[in-house]
Each structure stands twice: as structure tokens, then as C-alpha cells.
Amino acid sequence: EIVLTQSPATLSLSPGERATLSCRASQSVDSYLAWYQQKPGQAPRLLIYDASTRATGVPTRFSGSGSGTDFALTISSLEPEDFAVYYCQQRRNWPLTFGGGAKVEIK
Amino acid sequence: EVQLLESGGGLVQPGGSLRLSCAGSGFTIANFAMIWVRQAPGKGLEWVSLISPSGDGTKYTYYADSVKGRFTVSRDNSRNTLYLQMNSLRVEDTAVYYCAKADSSSFYPHWGQGSLVTVSS
Numbered sequence: 001e002i003v004l005t006q007s008p009a010t011l012s013l014s015p016g017e018r019a020t021l022s023c024r025a026s027q028s029v030d031s032y033l034a035w036y037q038q039k040p041g042q043a044p045r046l047l048i049y050d051a052s053t054r055a056t057g058v059p060t061r062f063s064g065s066g067s068g069t070d071f072a073l074t075i076s077s078l079e080p081e082d083f084a085v086y087y088c089q090q091r092r093n094w095p096l097t098f099g100g101g102a103k104v105e106i107k
Numbered sequence: 108e109v110q111l112l113e114s115g116g117g118l119v120q121p122g123g124s125l126r127l128s129c130a131g132s133g134f135t136i137a138n139f140a141m142i143w144v145r146q147a148p149g150k151g152l153e154w155v156s157l158i159s160p161s162g163d164g165t166k167y168t169y170y171a172d173s174v175k176g177r178f179t180v181s182r183d184n185s186r187n188t189l190y191l192q193m194n195s196l197r198v199e200d201t202a203v204y205y206c207a208k209a210d211s212s213s214f215y216p217h218w219g220q221g222s223l224v225t226v227s228s
Contacts, residue, residue, distance in 0.1 A: 038152075050214075089152075
């Protein structure tokens, strides 16, 4: 099983600041990695797939990078609606796995 | 517009059974890979099961080790509905269960609203 480790677990930032979240895989997932955003009481929302492609309707302030085992999600300038939990997910190998999540909270 | 509407959650005793439904609209369920993902209270996301599209008449199903042999994913094409039959339920199966639909990227942009399953005596 491919283990995805996200860091930091919590990021405390102010609106307008830049956020960078990390996802490290226990073995290569090539570029088969996605990022999801989840707000309390809501289903996950796909933000980025194939490591760096924005999903439909996702603002350009969200960007993804990386390949192999090291990936990042960057939010260039935090908006109030961006404070949420973010998960990475790989589909390179079975079983599909998610990272443990990273919370972006208001400082 | 793609929509997924889940139902069937509730309170069940350990060892009991429950069937979740996920009704699709705006697309044909048989043509897409569909997954179930769960989230225990205050925890992260855990993939549970996947059913492949049935374009050539065959389908494949995959399960997380934690549910293998107890859960069964299926699809009723006439009702455009996905199911998750859950047997021998355990306290640790307590979670919100989501269904989700794949797109051409083989990732999951479409999710249901979630259905809460509580396993408790």
C-alpha cells in the first residue's frame, strides 16, 4: 500500500498569505496524484488532478506541482473561503489511498 | 448536471447489515468507475470500494482490506443506482459514507452528500 504523508498537519495563516502544503508518497506515484478540499459538513471537492491540472471551475490561485514521490499544493493568496482541510490522493496502485489531511486555519 | 444522491444510512447494531444507495442523475452510472469513500467522525478519508464501468459487459470490483468479505458494491443500471451492501458491521465502520464518480482523468470530481452509518449497541 502506498502511504501518503501530508505536512504540515495544520497551517495557520492570514488571508492574502501564500500557503504551501506537501504530500510525500512512500513510493513513486508518477503524476497520478490529486488534491481535494473539504469544508465542515461537506463532501470533498476535487481541486487538482494529475499532479498539476486544475479541475473545472477551480480558481487559478490554486496550483499543484511535483511528480514521483514529492508533491505540493500552493494557494497563492488565501481567500476567506480557502480555510479548510486538504487531502492528497493517489491512483497509481491499489488500494487507492488518501493522505491524512492538512488543515489551513485562520491565524 | 451530474448529481449523486445517497440514502440508506442509519443506526445498526454490531453484526448487523445495511445497504447504502447512490442514485445518479445527469449521466449513466454504467459508463463510469464509481467509488465509495468513508470518513469516520473527526478523521480523514478512507477509500472503501470501486466498481469499474461495464462498457464491454464485464465489471471489476475492488475493496479495501478493512471491508473485504463483508461489503459488496453493485450497480442497477435500470435504476441508475450504485449500492454498497454492508454485512457483519463493526463499531469501527461508523462513518459518513460518500459515493463518487470518476471522470476521464480517473479521479473524482463528483461526490454525493454523504450518508451517516452508526454502528452501536
